[in-house]
Amino acid sequence: xxxxxxxxxxxxxxxxxxxxxxxxxxxxxxxxxxxxxxxxxxxxxxxxxxxxxxxxxxxxxxxxxxxxxxxxxxxxxxxxxxxxxxxxxxxxxxxxxxxxxxxxxxxxxxxxxxxxxxxxxxxxxxxxxxxxxxxxxxxxxxxxxxxxxxxxxxxxxxxxxxxxxxxxxxxxxxxxxxxxxxxxxxxxxxxxxxxxxxxxxxxxxxxxxxxxxxxxxxxxxxxxxxxxxxxxxxxxxxxxxxxxxxxxxxxxxxxxxxxxxxxxxxxxxxxxxxxxxxxxxxxxxxxxxxxxxxxxxxxxxxxxxxxxxxxxxxxxxxxxxxxxxxxxxxxxxxxxxxxxxxxxxxxxxxxxxxxxxxxxxxxxxxxxxxxxxxxxxxxxxxxxxxxxxxxxxxxxxxxxxxxxxxxxxxxxxxxxxxxxxxxxxxxxxxxxxxxxxxxxxxxxxxxxxxxxxxxxxxxxxxxxxxxxxxxxxxxxxxxxxxxxxxxxxxxxxxxxxxxxxxxxxxxxxxxxxxxxxxxxxxxxxxxxxxxxxxxxxxxxxxxxxxxxxxxx
Amino acid sequence: xxxxxxxxxxxxxxxxxxxxxxxxxxxxxxxxxxxxxxxxxxxxxxxxxxxxxxxxxxxxxxxxxxxxxxxxxxxxxxxxxxxxxxxxxxxxxxxxxxxxxxxxxxxxxxxxxxxxxxxxxxxxxxxxxxxxxxxxxxxxxxxxxxxxxxxxxxxxxxxxxxxxxxxxxxxxxxxxxxxxxxxxxxxxxxxxxxxxxxxxxxxxxxxxxxxxxxxxxxxxxxxxxxxxxxxxxxxxxxxxxxxxxxxxxxxxxxxxxxxxxxxxxxxxxxxxxxxxxxxxxxxxxxxxxxxxxxxxxxxxxxxxxxxxxxxxxxxxxxxxxxxxxxxxxxxxxxxxxxxxxxxxxxxxxxxxxxx
Numbered sequence: 001x002x003x004x005x006x007x008x009x010x011x012x013x014x015x016x017x018x019x020x021x022x023x024x025x026x027x028x029x030x031x032x033x034x035x036x037x038x039x040x041x042x043x044x045x046x047x048x049x050x051x052x053x054x055x056x057x058x059x060x061x062x063x064x065x066x067x068x069x070x071x072x073x074x075x076x077x078x079x080x081x082x083x084x085x086x087x088x089x090x091x092x093x094x095x096x097x098x099x100x101x102x103x104x105x106x107x108x109x110x111x112x113x114x115x116x117x118x119x120x121x122x123x124x125x126x127x128x129x130x131x132x133x134x135x136x137x138x139x140x141x142x143x144x145x146x147x148x149x150x151x152x153x154x155x156x157x158x159x160x161x162x163x164x165x166x167x168x169x170x171x172x173x174x175x176x177x178x179x180x181x182x183x184x185x186x187x188x189x190x191x192x193x194x195x196x197x198x199x200x201x202x203x204x205x206x207x208x209x210x211x212x213x214x215x216x217x218x219x220x221x222x223x224x225x226x227x228x229x230x231x232x233x234x235x236x237x238x239x240x241x242x243x244x245x246x247x248x249x250x251x252x253x254x255x256x257x258x259x260x261x262x263x264x265x266x267x268x269x270x271x272x273x274x275x276x277x278x279x280x281x282x283x284x285x286x287x288x289x290x291x292x293x294x295x296x297x298x299x300x301x302x303x304x305x306x307x308x309x310x311x312x313x314x315x316x317x318x319x320x321x322x323x324x325x326x327x328x329x330x331x332x333x334x335x336x337x338x339x340x341x342x343x344x345x346x347x348x349x350x351x352x353x354x355x356x357x358x359x360x361x362x363x364x365x366x367x368x369x370x371x372x373x374x375x376x377x378x379x380x381x382x383x384x385x386x387x388x389x390x391x392x393x394x395x396x397x398x399x400x401x402x403x404x405x406x407x408x409x410x411x412x413x414x415x416x417x418x419x420x421x422x423x424x425x426x427x428x429x430x431x432x433x434x435x436x437x438x439x440x441x442x443x444x445x446x447x448x449x450x451x452x453x454x455x456x457x458x459x460x461x462x463x464x465x466x467x468x469x470x471x472x473x474x475x476x477x478x479x480x481x482x483x484x485x486x487x488x489x490x491x492x493x494x495x496x497x498x499x500x501x502x503x504x505x506x507x508x509x510x511x512x513x514x515x516x517x518x519x520x521x522x523x524x525x526x527x528x529x530x531x532x533x534x535x536x537x538x539x540x541x542x543x544x545x546x547x548x549x550x551x552x
Numbered sequence: 553x554x555x556x557x558x559x560x561x562x563x564x565x566x567x568x569x570x571x572x573x574x575x576x577x578x579x580x581x582x583x584x585x586x587x588x589x590x591x592x593x594x595x596x597x598x599x600x601x602x603x604x605x606x607x608x609x610x611x612x613x614x615x616x617x618x619x620x621x622x623x624x625x626x627x628x629x630x631x632x633x634x635x636x637x638x639x640x641x642x643x644x645x646x647x648x649x650x651x652x653x654x655x656x657x658x659x660x661x662x663x664x665x666x667x668x669x670x671x672x673x674x675x676x677x678x679x680x681x682x683x684x685x686x687x688x689x690x691x692x693x694x695x696x697x698x699x700x701x702x703x704x705x706x707x708x709x710x711x712x713x714x715x716x717x718x719x720x721x722x723x724x725x726x727x728x729x730x731x732x733x734x735x736x737x738x739x740x741x742x743x744x745x746x747x748x749x750x751x752x753x754x755x756x757x758x759x760x761x762x763x764x765x766x767x768x769x770x771x772x773x774x775x776x777x778x779x780x781x782x783x784x785x786x787x788x789x790x791x792x793x794x795x796x797x798x799x800x801x802x803x804x805x806x807x808x809x810x811x812x813x814x815x816x817x818x819x820x821x822x823x824x825x826x827x828x829x830x831x832x833x834x835x836x837x838x839x840x841x842x843x844x845x846x847x848x849x850x851x852x853x854x855x856x857x858x859x860x861x862x863x864x865x866x867x868x869x870x871x872x873x874x875x876x877x878x879x880x881x882x883x884x885x886x887x888x889x890x891x892x893x894x895x896x897x898x899x900x901x902x903x904x905x906x907x
Binding site: 077083086094096147148518525529 | 721722763767772794795796857859
């Protein structure tokens with residue numbers, strides 16, 4: 001009886017791809033029927049005999065095309081060198097002018113919500129410390145335009161202030177805020193994530209960050225199955241996790257140095273009971289085979305209750321970020337033993353993040369779990385899209401429901417329809433609602449005003465208002481829903497849509513460009529208006545492209 | 553940047569109008585009479601070599617031979633004669649007073665930021681005697697320096713338009729400028745170079761490449777001028793260039809642009825040899841030739857990295873090399889000009905006529 005597993009595949013699977021690629025010895029199958037491709041080249045014929053075949057061309061008479069010969073000059077690039085050059089992140093331009101009066105995002109600014117509110121609409125720089133930590137977490141990305149300015153700076157937007165309040169709230173009440181940020185390409189999702197991490201870092205939080213979700217699922221790193229305690233099969237990616245642990249250690253070194261182990265962990269190697277968390281994380285970063293157990297141990301340490309009275313047992317709040325989260329909300333590119341695609345939530349690291357996002361893993365010391373979608377490398381994620389749209393609509397639907405309820409209350413008590421106060425209804429701007437609700441808001445506004453103008457009976461108004469209910473996007477029942485994703489998104493995760501900048505904000509950003517010497521010409525109202533419109537209603541990435549990069 | 557000239561001189565000398573010429577077979581004894589003001593065949597001689605050299609030097613910004621012969625320069629007379637100095641025109645008085653030898657001119661130092669940046673290794677810079685300084689023609693005049701210094705100041709954001717008289721935005725000044733339409737949206741050099749960068753009609757790709765080139769200019773360290781390769785007269789100080797990438801580009805292209813091209817006329821020289829005739833080029837053609845040379849040089853370079861912008865990066869590096877005088881394109885330009893000088897006697901080819 002033959003085994004169901006091909007022995008040769010089995011042998012190959014034992015060697016992790018990363019280690020096999022670095023081996024110098026060539027692997028060769030023991031037996032092969034295919035012809036050898038690496039045969040020795042045929043021997044050259046001895047010196048040019050004139051009597052030999054006519055096909056032998058005389059030297060000097062052949063057409064020599066230099067363009068057909070590849071001349072190797074200089075050292076060829078080392079493996080990975082060209083990619084490193086492409087992905088290099090430059091955060092400073094020595095040619096740019098130093099913007100006078102550019103303030104920094106400091107701990108004092110961040111701690112005080114009122115102070116932060118005052119700074120709304122201004123561009124704030126990042127301090128050197130923060131820049132180092134964020135760089136270690138890979139929160140700055142290539143292609144974000146940092147390389148044009150003297151030092152990194154970003155605009156304080158409304159969303160950032162809300163995030164700052166959430167950070168304060170989480171710190172004071174030990175609560176957890178879970179949030180997914182979505183929006184158009186270039187609308188500032190990744191930069192908001194960066195600002196959130198910077199604010200958390202400045203207040204002494206532990207910051208964990210997955211700079212890209214894509215490499216988790218696109219089958220580019222090694223994976224191996226393990227059994228969980230519940231008997232499920234999940235897949236760990238040792239090399240990827242080791243990289244993440246290295247980033248965490250580099251960014252949070254100052255904080256983790258003072259924290260000690262508080263629990264006994266089952267690890268493959270013996271550990272001292274009182275080593276610092278930096279040391280623990282570095283152990284995992286150094287050895288990929290230890291990375292996953294150490295990641296689990298680190299996570300359980302961070303989610304242990306804080307004991308400030310004991311030395312080294314204080315547990316600060318945690319900020320967990322992930323960019324491009326849509327990539328882990330679908331099937332991954334990995335295959336299981338039956339050659340079926342593995343769901344991304346069966347990959348250990350994505351599973352851990354998803355359980356943090358859904359609140360299954362509690363954060364007793366408070367924290368923020370934030371995810372940003374990716375609009376430039378967008379995979380098809382219908383379930384996530386549905387929940388994002390629905391939750392976004394829900395926040396707007398609430399405004400409509402409040403107005404309807406207020407009108408109903410008045411309709412019950414009022415003597416005639418002319419007594420009803422319509423100021424709230426008239427102030428409604430249907431265009432600001434997401435598409436399915438915009439029409440409804442328009443209808444509500446129009447019909448109630450019609451009732452009012454025609455002096456209709458209160459009964460008919462009440463009847464209409466009773467029948468009015470905001471319609472939310474519904475899932476198409478003929479399509480299969482991704483249950484893993486639905487389980488995460490149905491647990492009270494908040495969503496934020498990044499909208500375009502207002503014209504005042506656009507003006508502030510453009511003044512920063514002009515002061516840096518990167519945009520020539522005066523910042524006038526006409527120019528701001530023109531650029532704002534061409535940037536699709538103030539999409540900040542497009543604004544930068546139009547004002548700095550492509551406008552000559 | 554020279555202004556676009558619509559005037560293009562015609563090469564060669566015009567033949568005299570028909571009827572005035574007397575052929576050798578003409579039997580009539582009456583000599584033909586020239587028309588009033590008409591020029592005879594030998595009345596328009598070519599200029600003397602030194603005169604032509606002086607004109608050429610004037611165009612390229614150098615100092616040609618002294619065509620005034622042995623005359624004494626006015627400055628020398630003024631220096632010795634107190635009385636004459638009093639009577640001298642105001643311009644001369646001013647220049648004497650200010651002592652504006654071009655050697656004294658210095659770029660304005662109004663920059664609040666450091667220019668300490670990566671410098672190229674010493675062995676890569678061509679051998680330049682630092683003490684020699686730049687040739688006077690390359691240094692900007694006082695007016696130009698004032699202009700650059702003014703441009704260098706970051707423009708203070710203007711207050712939001714205060715007076716609104718019934719219009720959201722101010723009405724345009726009439727008459728509307730003739731170039732106030734979409735065809736003149738970008739700088740003419742940027743426009744032309746973008747089109748020259750374009751392959752297979754993909755203009756958006758060319759525009760992205762152009763943006764990458766200009767971004768490279770902004771982020772690269774300021775160039776070091778090479779006195780052996782003088783740029784256009786009145787070039788701004790090198791430290792001003794990164795903040796004005798379009799000027800950087802224009803300076804590189806216009807400095808390298810040849811004044812003429814060589815047209816090879818077959819069968820004109822006899823014996824199967826082509827006659828080489830120098831033909832002056834217009835502004836657009838000069839820029840086009842220059843940029844074609846730059847593209848040739850850039851396409852022979854190797855990319856150091858990978859990705860979409862590598863080609864743009866190589867072109868930008870070649871343009872920087874032009875400004876720094878390292879580029880081989882300078883040799884190409886010199887060769888064309890040298891050939892033009894030797895072949896200038898062929899300019900009269902059309903005049904000689906054929907037997």
